Amino acid sequence: MGRGKIEIKRIESTTNRQVTFSKRRSGLFKKAKEISILCASDVAVIVFNSTGRLFDFASSSMKRILERYRNASGRGVWNNEYEQMLSQFRNLKKENEELQKELSCVTGENVETLAPKQLDYLEENLVLAAKKVRERKTEVLKYERRKTESKVIGLQQKQSILMELLAHAENHEEYGFTVSNSEGQTTPPPAFRVQPSQPNLQGSGH
Template sequence: MARGKIQMRRIENVTSRQVTFLKRRNGLLKKAFELSVLCDAEVAVIIFSQKGRLYEFSSNSEIRKTIDRYRRSTNGADTYQANMEQYILHLKQETTDMERKIELLEVSLRKLSGQCLGSCSIDEIQEIGDQLERSLSSIRERKAQLFNDQIQQLQAKERSLKEENEKLLAKCLANPGQSTAHPRAAAIHSRSSWSTDVETGLFIGLPES
């Protein structure tokens, strides 16, 4: 015969309720013991009867150690949850502040470009003009600095080329026979020896008949 389904409600009969409590209590404690042994789990069960009697089981030597471990775990979880909530609120506040700053910067940029000036007062217009003057002054200073740097680089390159030419000329004058090894030296050597290579028709004496 199949066992009937028990309704989950308070048993009205006091005797039946007491018998059911004893059976279920023993079964619960037995299951807790089996779970701790089979699964190597730390299990603790605390039961108070209707009359206030305490029944307990702990796989640890002392149930208080399990209770302390439970408190540490729950307190750590609560602390972590509180910290996460506080961190999320902080991020939301930072996001709101950043959006406000970006909006202000966009408005300022539009005003600097000559837009949305209808709502500006005379003082604001004057401040925008002064800021533009300062920006132009900084741009001109930077431009002049770049030009000066470029001029210095060109002057240094010119000095380097002059020194190289002077070294080549000195080398050609010191070794005229080896001047043909370099195109510039060859040109200098050809100009220096041109006067000795040209034949002239000048002679002293009577002309031949």
């Protein structure tokens, strides 16, 4: 009893679709290898799955087979993309050369190769650049001056506070120190008197 005919349509189940893809891909690559051996043919197969993953098979060199395809069909596989990349590279190279030339002129190199109009243009740019440098320098100096003035004001305020505290301490009796007795009354601290040392008459031998 033979198998029933399988309806060719999209497999909705993700798991079943992945399993079927793996089996069919292996079978496809196997058939491609067989035809390349049996018929002495160059075979290349390129497959992308539903997630964009690449699978390929080549009986020899994939690059050589694609080159043969391009020559035989007259259609380039990477021609458009390659030409765009090459054009972008050329433009970037040209821009880089122009920038290098302008930079060397700004530093005073190779100015002898410039025409009068180019020299006028360079002079205008240098004048404008010097103006911007002066403006920026002025801004920086103003900022540094404001910062220094702020520090000076802060130091002056601290000095003023210290002077007030010192004046208050000098005007207060005994510099503001008091002693509390057992009854809770405050009295000035006791005065300390240094007594002169007396000679030991008994041990002097006189």
